[in-house]
Amino acid sequence: MTDHQDISGRTVLLAGATSAAGLEVTRALRASGAQVITTGRSAERLRDLADAGAQVEVADATSLADMTDLAARVGHVDAVVPLVGGWRGGGGLAGQSDEDFAALLPALEAVRATSRAFDAALEASDAGRFAIVSSTAVARPLAGGANYAAVKAASEAWTRAVAQGFAKAAREAGEPLRAASVVFRAKTLDPQSLAARVVALWDTDAADLNDRVIDLG
Template sequence: MTVDDGVRGRRVLLAGGTSTAGRTCARALVDAGARVIVVGTDAARLSAIAAEVPGVATERCDLTDADAVDALHGRVLAAHGRVDGILHLVGGWRGGGGLAGQGDDDFAFLLRSLTALRHVSRTFDADLRASDAGRLAIVSSTAVDRPLAGGANYAAVKAASETWVRAVAQGYAKHARDAGREPTAAAVVFRVKSLEGLERALATSFVALWDDEAVAWNDTVIGIDQPV
């Protein structure tokens, strides 16, 4: 398999993939010939996506639990082999009420996305670095560039998530440089104002990450603002 094959034959994990965006991405990946593993916490929603998108595998896991993610990695490795791509879709919105409305409970809820990202990207790091076309991507927000008082918690967590992904990108580049070879893994940030109506655009953009070499994508921020 070479990068000329695009995403065909690649093993791709959708973290928090039972949302509308996750189902759309799963369908696009399967249509492109990828082998897809959808991870979520709700058994009913996992069953629904397996029925809706034939060919996907599903795994139930709390991605905020480090031990559970380690166990997930073992199951995925045994059943499917090393993964070539991860799209992080764990998220959610809580906000409003200005700074006074930025409560600790809401912040803790939003922070789960960053915690899950840290666990998944660290646990599957060796897989993505070993792949000849490893890809990690997250969905962030335009709020990072223009944070509002009523969304301060949300923007702060998204900014931290982007910083984490940029650090992952540097790690991919350093690993390749230390090995004396060209990079094969890339970490990417997708930014949207809202995913509503842009699910297909996200799916198309994610699938396209396998259409070029890693150096074209690593440590990039890609805005998605038009439906396809």
């Protein structure tokens, strides 16, 4: 069994968490003693997360206004993980419709909104973490999944920019790097594998973790 750092008392925000992955990550974090805040646009869909021990907030993870308001209300957080996802594809390049592209964009919008709203809070934490879920399609994009791969690639680029921002802020303050931004890549997302990796975010020092791409297998 892997020995994890003690994360009891850590506060983790899972944005857009009303999915099987969100529920699994919530359960794993709560079992490890972390406080979990989950967001979703439907109070009904948040019910299972509340039953799993999360503080639930009805808020749109793709909305900077909603996320900024939430950041002001919750104050301290140690990690933010946007979990807005979805997949559409097929049909080669000709099948990459504007409608499908628009349907995939919320995943990128959630990465942008959450990272911007909680940037100061993560830098203020003694071990802030920002993590996104991406896809191996970024490394090997296919014509039938070009929309999906493009959105994931943009999300990764944004997350790497967050990493550079953390490093720059620490360097300018003359302080050690305490915050890290990472990308989890999966071919097919396994909620248990993701949950284990989120719990393990504090097992590695920020300086060694920041700007890493981690394969979920």
